[in-house]
Amino acid sequence: EITEQLIAFFQKKPLLGKRVLITAGPTFEAIDPVRGITNRSSGKMGFAIARAALEAGAQVHLVAGPCDLTTPLEATGKITRTNVVSAKEMHAATMQSVDCDIFFAVAAVADWGIAKPAKEKMKRQGKQAPILEFVANPDILADLAKTVKTKGGKPHPYCVGFAAESTDLQKHAEEKRKRKGIPMVVGNIGPDTFGSDLNQLLIIDESGSKKIAKAEKLQLARQLIQLVAKKI
């Protein structure tokens, strides 16, 4: 922790005085008190971005889905962490924090929740399969993007979306950028990166796309933070 603080101290500080909001990790949609639908996100990329933003001088609010990661650089007193479980909870926690300069939507948020989660653990009924009724979850990134205003000719907050795709990353990421109406989407091939300390990014903004070669997630996060800092 002391070494980490020393390292942080010597990073460039382009985000001094800036507020950064980050969602990270998976969400968990309860089926009953025991079971639920989740995804393979480990939270490592979002937590690395939180650390890199702190190193760059920002005040950080980290909204984290269920994951076992330690809050980065907690001793700086510049990070607030809100733990949530479901996509609905993550939406609520995020929308309460829209007043920020940069928003990184890194969490892998469930598109659907269960309409009526069972209050008691569902018992196995022989070979009869359960029927799950779904409801669409709120779209956190799209809803936050609707609150964006222009400040000094620039979008405020500056919204960065993440895309985890198993194929056609460039195409899906570019589509996501347009559909959500945000200036930047960062793509990473999901199944390769989940749980790993390594990642490889494809950054897509209005000027085109840029690859950041495979590296530790913290190294990538630092490059991403320097890049986004120039946009605001």
Place this chain on the structure above:
Amino acid sequence: EITEQLIAFFQKKPLLGKRVLITAGPTFEAIDPVRGITNRSSGKMGFAIARAALEAGAQVHLVAGPCDLTTPLEATGKITRTNVVSAKEMHAATMQSVDCDIFFAVAAVADWGIAKPAKEKMKRQGKQAPILEFVANPDILADLAKTVKTKGGKPHPYCVGFAAESTDLQKHAEEKRKRKGIPMVVGNIGPDTFGSDLNQLLIIDESGSKKIAKAEKLQLARQLIQLVAKKI
């Protein structure tokens, strides 16, 4: 690790020369390459039983679902760990290891898997909810219990099931013991204990039921191991 080995060295050794098979953790049933159905089991109780069995002198095979826990007392060379993801994989790994003296079915195994997991990440189709078709998973404990023989008038292997219920623990656990045809079921109130280092057990066998008061999972595991050791 050295302290842990020293502690292990001084525990009673009623399982010297015995082989113990344990399943632990949740299973993860893939919906697509990213999403899946899982449960809130942390794996801590199963891993604690593995440690307690090693301390008691046993040779242990631990079949673990997706969890971040370290293999206990690995340096003893007396533990083998097989990592699995789905219930089907856990069933296969367990059935290959039926030649044991005690079997602890601690894992929270999904009753149902997804009939046809998508090969590519499913895209959100507006407000239209996905339709998931389920198939019943194999019943690991019931299938292993079918292989049980009698050795010196005692069932071999001695099978211990676990029950995580949100209500009526005693009733459900006793029913499970009879349904699966096994000599012992250990009950714990699931949602209270998942992820926690503490637990509280209700041990049910042919002679009746016995409560083990709230304590650290490792303490409970040691008591359980001493109790089961007397049965074989």
